[in-house]
Amino acid sequence: MKKRYELIVVGGGFAGVSAAISAARNGVDVLLIERYNCLGGAAANALVMPFMEYWTKLPETGERKYLCGNLFLEIVRAHQEICATKGREHEFDEEIMKLVLNRIALKNGVKLLFNTTVFESNVVEGNIVSIKALGKSQVIELFADYYIDATGDAELSMLSGCPYTIGREKDNLCQPMTLCFRLSGVDMEKFRINRNKINSLYTEFQKKGLIKNPRENVLIFSNFNDGVLHFNSTRIVKHNPTDPFAVTDAEIEAREQVFELYQFLKKNIEGFEHARVLSTALQIGIRESRKIEGEYTLTEEDLKSLARFDDAVATANYDIDIHSPSGSGTSHYYFGDGQWYEIPYRCLLPKNMDNLLVAGRCISSTHEAQASYRIMPFCAELGQAAGMAVAVAKKNKTNMRDVDIAQLQKLLRSEGFSI
Numbered sequence: 001m002k003k004r005y006e007l008i009v010v011g012g013g014f015a016g017v018s019a020a021i022s023a024a025r026n027g028v029d030v031l032l033i034e035r036y037n038c039l040g041g042a043a044a045n046a047l048v049m050p051f052m053e054y055w056t057k058l059p060e061t062g063e064r065k066y067l068c069g070n071l072f073l074e075i076v077r078a079h080q081e082i083c084a085t086k087g088r089e090h091e092f093d094e095e096i097m098k099l100v101l102n103r104i105a106l107k108n109g110v111k112l113l114f115n116t117t118v119f120e121s122n123v124v125e126g127n128i129v130s131i132k133a134l135g136k137s138q139v140i141e142l143f144a145d146y147y148i149d150a151t152g153d154a155e156l157s158m159l160s161g162c163p164y165t166i167g168r169e170k171d172n173l174c175q176p177m178t179l180c181f182r183l184s185g186v187d188m189e190k191f192r193i194n195r196n197k198i199n200s201l202y203t204e205f206q207k208k209g210l211i212k213n214p215r216e217n218v219l220i221f222s223n224f225n226d227g228v229l230h231f232n233s234t235r236i237v238k239h240n241p242t243d244p245f246a247v248t249d250a251e252i253e254a255r256e257q258v259f260e261l262y263q264f265l266k267k268n269i270e271g272f273e274h275a276r277v278l279s280t281a282l283q284i285g286i287r288e289s290r291k292i293e294g295e296y297t298l299t300e301e302d303l304k305s306l307a308r309f310d311d312a313v314a315t316a317n318y319d320i321d322i323h324s325p326s327g328s329g330t331s332h333y334y335f336g337d338g339q340w341y342e343i344p345y346r347c348l349l350p351k352n353m354d355n356l357l358v359a360g361r362c363i364s365s366t367h368e369a370q371a372s373y374r375i376m377p378f379c380a381e382l383g384q385a386a387g388m389a390v391a392v393a394k395k396n397k398t399n400m401r402d403v404d405i406a407q408l409q410k411l412l413r414s415e416g417f418s419i
């Protein structure tokens, strides 16, 4: 089977779906390919929630200024409308989110291909000519003028021979992987009363060797469903998230950690006596893996100096949130009210490629810089910018290197970007 499109986006997370919608809305014929059966990426597959903050408070007026672009806000509003959660900007129900993303993508003419994994890229002189994907045991060859890699793991870039880095510079260790899970049947009133006891007891158990999970505390979020708690609290360190054997070991170890935490809470904390493991995510969550080597590498210094770039296409301000890649501890560097940094177009542009852009958590940056812009709202923003860049390239009949940046920025500003 062979098919042709103007743009192929690989990966249906917030970066990929935003890229596809943004390009389609601006007149590009787009195919979006996703390995699983739905859109949402880590939110759907790894049960990641909630949205971390995507705005800043302006010190002069106290006003909230969004830093994510209008498309992400449109997605949030469409979800709020169905769930009647107006004003609750962090929370979402991933089942409703999957529906919302399908609807917005289809309404804008995006073609979807689910349950299909891209495994090969045919590159000639810096241009991807076609890619091969496996769906229902069939190899499909797909052709396009432009491609966007929104796989989180920079899979299309890797398959195309682009250079990339993994993890932090000194030892290539990545942020930990986490298998998120949910407990049902929790007595919420008793949980609220006893919540403060959990971490001190957890530390005591850790010291006695009764808890093997290296994470320093138990990270719990409330959930849409009554009596259900969400745990982002397993921690697998020193496993390479791009090695399938290491990821298998990580999944096995994380499942033991889920059981360990479940038993710890059930046996020791009032309110959890009748708790059950409701669900674990379809796959372990990967915070960091490959990052492409692009025409510019965003650094921690850029973030801390609130860098501005002539070719800026995105803004972000989430804290530099590094879960220890080697054991216990999480470090933070917070931005103040009214502070944000910019991300240049060159971070989305892999070295040596003419018709490929990268969006989402795998753009070109250091380990430290990635720890900040990696949250879902900013991945969506990067995707929206990438999709718009393809629309500009198509209109002007250029490759992705020669995109008219001034024209792109003007369009992004009209979409609520603060560049």
Ligand SMILES: Cc1cc2nc3c(=O)[nH]c(=O)nc-3n(C[C@H](O)[C@H](O)[C@H](O)COP(=O)(O)OP(=O)(O)OC[C@H]3O[C@@H](n4cnc5c(N)ncnc54)[C@H](O)[C@@H]3O)c2cc1C
Pocket (backbone or CB within 6 Å): 010, 011, 012, 013, 014, 015, 016, 033, 034, 035, 036, 040, 041, 042, 043, 045, 046, 048, 049, 050, 051, 052, 116, 117, 118, 119, 150, 151, 152, 153, 155, 156, 177, 178, 179, 180, 232, 285, 286, 287, 359, 360, 361, 362, 374, 375, 376, 377, 379
């Ligand atoms: C445990 C954990 C907790 C987090 N907590 C938060 C949080 O609370 N709030 C927040 O905002 N962010 C959080 N994040 C960060 C955030 O979830 C991710 O950084 C973000 O979702 C990345 O978006 P993305 O679109 O770049 O990639 P992803 O969401 O990973 O999407 C990539 C998609 O590409 C698909 N894909 C990959 N390879 C292929 C292929 N070869 N062929 C076809 N499809 C492919 C995948 O199936 C996936 O759907 C967390 C991350 C983790 C792991």
